[in-house]
Amino acid sequence: MRFSPRIFLKPLFKADDLCVIYAEHRLFLLPRKGVFMHFLTSLAVICLSALLLGSICSKIKLPPLLGMLIIGIVLGPYVLDLISPSILGISADLRELALIIILTRAGLNLNLKDLKKNGISAVLLCFLPATAEILGYVLLGSLILRLPVLDSAILGSVMAAVSPAVVVPRMLKLKETGYGTDKGIPDMIMTGASADDVFVIVLFTSLTAMSTGGTFSWNIVWQVPVSIILGIGAGIAIGLLFVLFVKRFHIRDSIKVILILSIAFLFVALENALEEWVAYSGLLSVISFGAVVFAKHEVCAKRLSGKFSRLWVFAEILLFVLVGAEVNIGYALNNCGIIICVIILALVFRMAGVFLCVAFSKLNMKERLFCMIAYSPKATVQAAIGAVPLAMGLACGQIVLTAAVLAILITAPVGAFLSDLTYKKLLTKSAVSDGVPC
Numbered sequence: 001m002r003f004s005p006r007i008f009l010k011p012l013f014k015a016d017d018l019c020v021i022y023a024e025h026r027l028f029l030l031p032r033k034g035v036f037m038h039f040l041t042s043l044a045v046i047c048l049s050a051l052l053l054g055s056i057c058s059k060i061k062l063p064p065l066l067g068m069l070i071i072g073i074v075l076g077p078y079v080l081d082l083i084s085p086s087i088l089g090i091s092a093d094l095r096e097l098a099l100i101i102i103l104t105r106a107g108l109n110l111n112l113k114d115l116k117k118n119g120i121s122a123v124l125l126c127f128l129p130a131t132a133e134i135l136g137y138v139l140l141g142s143l144i145l146r147l148p149v150l151d152s153a154i155l156g157s158v159m160a161a162v163s164p165a166v167v168v169p170r171m172l173k174l175k176e177t178g179y180g181t182d183k184g185i186p187d188m189i190m191t192g193a194s195a196d197d198v199f200v201i202v203l204f205t206s207l208t209a210m211s212t213g214g215t216f217s218w219n220i221v222w223q224v225p226v227s228i229i230l231g232i233g234a235g236i237a238i239g240l241l242f243v244l245f246v247k248r249f250h251i252r253d254s255i256k257v258i259l260i261l262s263i264a265f266l267f268v269a270l271e272n273a274l275e276e277w278v279a280y281s282g283l284l285s286v287i288s289f290g291a292v293v294f295a296k297h298e299v300c301a302k303r304l305s306g307k308f309s310r311l312w313v314f315a316e317i318l319l320f321v322l323v324g325a326e327v328n329i330g331y332a333l334n335n336c337g338i339i340i341c342v343i344i345l346a347l348v349f350r351m352a353g354v355f356l357c358v359a360f361s362k363l364n365m366k367e368r369l370f371c372m373i374a375y376s377p378k379a380t381v382q383a384a385i386g387a388v389p390l391a392m393g394l395a396c397g398q399i400v401l402t403a404a405v406l407a408i409l410i411t412a413p414v415g416a417f418l419s420d421l422t423y424k425k426l427l428t429k430s431a432v433s434d435g436v437p438c
Helices: 005-009 039-059 064-075 085-089 091-108 120-124 128-143 149-159 164-177 185-213 219-248 253-274 282-296 298-325 329-358 365-374 380-385 397-426
Strands: 018-023 026-031
Touching (some): 039 064, 039 085, 039 298, 085 298, 091 185, 091 253, 091 282, 120 185, 128 149, 128 329, 149 185, 149 380, 149 397, 164 185, 164 380, 164 397, 185 282, 185 380, 219 282, 253 282, 253 298, 298 380, 329 365
16 A cells, blocks of 8 residues: 555644744744643633632632632633643533523512512613613713723623623522511612623624624614513513422422523523524523522522532633633733723713612612622623623624623622622611520
8 A cells, every 4th residue: 555645644633733833934833732621621620729729718718709700811712722622612601501590590589569668760770770870881982991982882782791600699698687678678689780781782783783784773672571571471471381280299409400590591592592583682581590490499499509509619710710701811901901901981971870769769878879889790601601792703893802801800700899898887687687685
């Protein structure tokens, strides 16, 4: 048999797995270091290092997610490159899974009766602060970052969401300890944060569709209300059927968790399937589903919330490590100063929006100030969708991702720290919390 050198030219790696090295006037194609990392080995490195740095952050009173994000940047392809390409390849799906878990947990803790204590303020918090911040980004992005108006709006739609990962655990803590519960402040903020995220995600989807299409579409005017109505309606209907099912048939809580996750996945899949015909929000269905379970079967909802809080431990690691791995550290360092200025100025717009929401409520000035502080952290949604414009090939993709990561690094620790520092001083402790004397 004749020897052919071509058998040695069979590629051992995909093109995406190669890096280009230029040395001594010659080009070399070498496999990325992450290629040599086995999927499970890489996952173990991610979890162990994220837990370690996350626990260190907790010790110094910072959100653990901050450490996880830093670990993602360090292990990612732009620094040490120790994350397997097979993990990076499903990064978007894993981030979406984490978002579904935290929103399900938020829904299972959502007490709609307490929202009546604040009436219109609770409704306004669902969209007004986000709208104010997006307008801020449209203005600042055009003037300071020199972005087109549509790109500035896309940036604002990513940045305007408040973080359930930071807000929800702290509001649950307030409910357990009784701070602000007399006026329904924890539930108002938690509900507003969840609906705020859905509102922003719907806008983001519409704006990115417009950007790829190249023309303005008036469909955005009706898509938002339609998606909200259909999302809530589907969540309520399936939630009622689920409650009837679990009351009729006795099943273990672990099986209920699997059922709820499967239903949540189907809600999101339905959104993708219907996007060409009708606007529908699968994430809003997830939240409203959990709220119905809480309203109709509170004991079950509280038990299931505990199960989801355990799932969130792993999901949180994946979410923040993987978004950190997407960051181009060189670009971020070169442009961080001006982007940070824009983030801080846009937060002023957001806080003004929050103040308008609660200006005519029964809350006193201290309680209004706490709402403004608690409604500022960014993390979950920015981690979940911050890399999407870059993956879509949009011109604003790199700056959106960089801004999303910088916003997490700044607002998550500062917002969490200020919330923990001020809630005892700004809120009144009730005599009873969840039926237990305080």
